[in-house]
Amino acid sequence: MPVTIKDISKHLGLSVSTVSKALNGYPDVAAKTRSAVLAATEQLGYQPSATARNLRRQRTDKIGVVHPVKSFESETFVGFFRGLVYAAQDFGYNLNLYTAPESDSAALQRICRGREVDGMILIGTGIAGVQEASMALLEREGIPFVVLGNPVEDSNVSFVAPDNRGGALAVMQHLIELGHQRIGYIARPDDPENNAQRFEGYRQALAEAGIDFDDTLITEAPYTPYSGMGAMRVLLELPKPPSAIFAFNDHVAIDASRTVLQRDLQIPEDLAVAGFDNIPSSLVASPALTTVHQPQIEMGKQALEVLLALIGGRDDVQRLTYQTELIVRASTVTKIL
Amino acid sequence: MPVTIKDISKHLGLSVSTVSKALNGYPDVAAKTRSAVLAATEQLGYQPSATARNLRRQRTDKIGVVHPVKSFESETFVGFFRGLVYAAQDFGYNLNLYTAPESDSAALQRICRGREVDGMILIGTGIAGVQEASMALLEREGIPFVVLGNPVEDSNVSFVAPDNRGGALAVMQHLIELGHQRIGYIARPDDPENNAQRFEGYRQALAEAGIDFDDTLITEAPYTPYSGMGAMRVLLELPKPPSAIFAFNDHVAIDASRTVLQRDLQIPEDLAVAGFDNIPSSLVASPALTTVHQPQIEMGKQALEVLLALIGGRDDVQRLTYQTELIVRASTVTKIL
DNA sequence: TTGTACGCGTTATCAG
DNA sequence: CTGATAACGCGTACAA
DSSP states (O other): OOOOHHHHHHHHTOOHHHHHHHHTTOSSSOHHHHHHHHHHHHHHTOOOOHHHHHHHHTOOOEEEEEEOGGGGTSSTTHHHHHHHHHHHHHHTOEEEEEEOOSSOOHHHHHHHHTTOOSEEEEEOOOSTTHHHHHHHHHHHHTOOEEEESSOOSSTTSEEEEEOHHHHHHHHHHHHHHTTOOOEEEEEOTTSHHHHHHHHHHHHHHHHHHTOOOOGGGEEEOOSSTTHHHHHHHHHHTSSSOOSEEEESSHHHHHHHHHHHHHTTOOTTTTOEEEOSBOOHHHHHSSSOOBEEEOOHHHHHHHHHHHHHHHHTTOOOOOEEEEOOEEEOOTTTOSSOO | OOOOHHHHHHHHTOOHHHHHHHHTTOSSSOHHHHHHHHHHHHHHTOOOOHHHHHHHHTOOOEEEEEEOGGGGTSSTTHHHHHHHHHHHHHHTOEEEEEEOOSSOOHHHHHHHHTTOOSEEEEEOOOSTTHHHHHHHHHHHHTOOEEEESSOOSSTTSEEEEEOHHHHHHHHHHHHHHTTOOOEEEEEOTTSHHHHHHHHHHHHHHHHHHTOOOOGGGEEEOOSSTTHHHHHHHHHHTSSSOOSEEEESSHHHHHHHHHHHHHTTOOTTTTOEEEOSBOOHHHHHSSSOOBEEEOOHHHHHHHHHHHHHHHHTTOOOOOEEEEOOEEEOOTTTOSSOO
16 A cells, blocks of 8 residues: 555644645745655655646656557667657656557557647658558647657658758768769668658769669668568669669668678679668678668657657747768778778 | 546436446446447547546556666667567557666656556666666565566566576587587676576586686676677687687677677687577677577567566466577588578 | 645446 | 446645
8 A cells, every 4th residue: 555645644644735735845835844744755655646646737747659569670760769768767757658550540549538648759650651640640639749760741740850861862972982883772662751861862962973863773672571682682683783782771781781692792892782870780780881870869869858848838840850970881891990 | 628538428418427337348337328328439539538547446557667778779678678568569558668777766766656557577687786676676665576588586576587597508519519618708797697597507518518617718798888899808818718609698799709800810710609699680790690599579478477467466476487599600600501 | 824625537336 | 227426646726
């Protein structure tokens, strides 16, 4: 039986409301009384019931994190989680984990209407259309939310995303400087916004370098395990295969690398490979992967701050794009430590 | 303004309590009434307030997951999270994420006394002593909990852990069969139980093979980034260096591999390397890492089931050890695909 | 300065 | 079969 406010009121012979006021810093309570209350609280080990307080205050101090189940199968989102965890701690919020409903959104609706959280962070896109459905639902239910990790078209949705186009541009310029003229792109249609922007960077770099766009060099890797291997195979079997590829992300790039190595081709001599995200595996991959770093931890923190502002009523939509950084490793350049 | 039970009671001209009974499947309510209530509920989009219901029922349907911040920096725990997420979904529970208080346990105490969750899962050990402190606190507060990922001495604590000794034994037998006589062990003192059991397997294998134990072959890698590299360096600089090493886990093993390769030694020809956990990176590491797989997803699910049993009052302590599986890859054997 | 009374949204008990 | 009524633990306007 946990100790309640009633217990300490009895213990002191005070009324419940006086105790409550003493604890919540109201000015109209005698200094003596206050210190007595504090002492009793300490002594009896009292802590207000989160549930009761939530009911009364009509807020939960909890943030829901909606993410596809797959985010735990991939390293792509780990940094976001870390950022969220850190920030939540700082601001005195708890994080509730919800796996995105892949098919129906009934679960999400229940959460909203059950008022389990004060706001939501949406991570990851997964199956095309799912994020849109979630956003529409949240908007309808009037729950503040922020999308983390990809940009969103809808101009009254807040998001925190990487500079996809800039990152892709940097990778491509790097490859072009190395002399590559036929550069493949492995796309990820299930992640439409990120993919579109990275592809844009790809095309822009080609255009700026005066290289003709060749659509046979574009393949797709859906959001399934090892899909990058199949995509790479397609590219290798072209009549005129590429000399380098830029993959939608590191997971895809690593898959692609495996296919390349299986065919006894050398990376980067026969084929250079670059990815996006700078996941942990990209460093230990063989060879270490050239990639684009996005400051995920910072982005996660920022997303939470934006969300708290929304919850606080300052409903200025924030659409933030974070600078990325090219990380050159052995998969594109020899003679790298 | 969310719709409450009062709204639908008004809407139908029924009493609140009748509505509640209809919704909660009480038998003493007319079929007609019930269907009317259900219809209204659907129409008005009613969902009971989680908070109010929690207050009334004195339970939250939430499980706290306590983990060191570092668990997001490492891949070691990812599988556990997945298992928990899946199981929580199945059983209608929510997961609350709490980062373990590295220094004081005040935060954890607040959570307990605030009755924010019905029970807790403890993941990861981190700094020595932290888990013990947490367990003592939880026990004192009377919150049911299960430790996930490592065994626990205290015999009235439930845990779900891998068969460390068995896994270590398998790795070591594999190395010994390959002809290795001088095998190093890189320990992780910050994870005392797991470490002790893996070390036990190490010694048992040596003993069974009639190989003398040599304590110069034992080094330590603390829970800090790249600590495995330093540990490996020590081993390589021995007068009689080992021909193989078994590292506490894959992160350490991968670090160690990098040190080996930096010295222009070949793996596994000059030095064979094996780890533990079968993290994603172990597959893409160069060369791919021989390791011990533990069924983390299943273990995570199991931990939640055990916890729910505890919460349900069936307080039979469960101390479960899961079978592991040796995964042989290129870091110990050449001619592996 | 303290205490009373009410309500947050539910569910459970008990009459009717 | 239905409906008052109380209670879960807390916060706050208002009265004393």
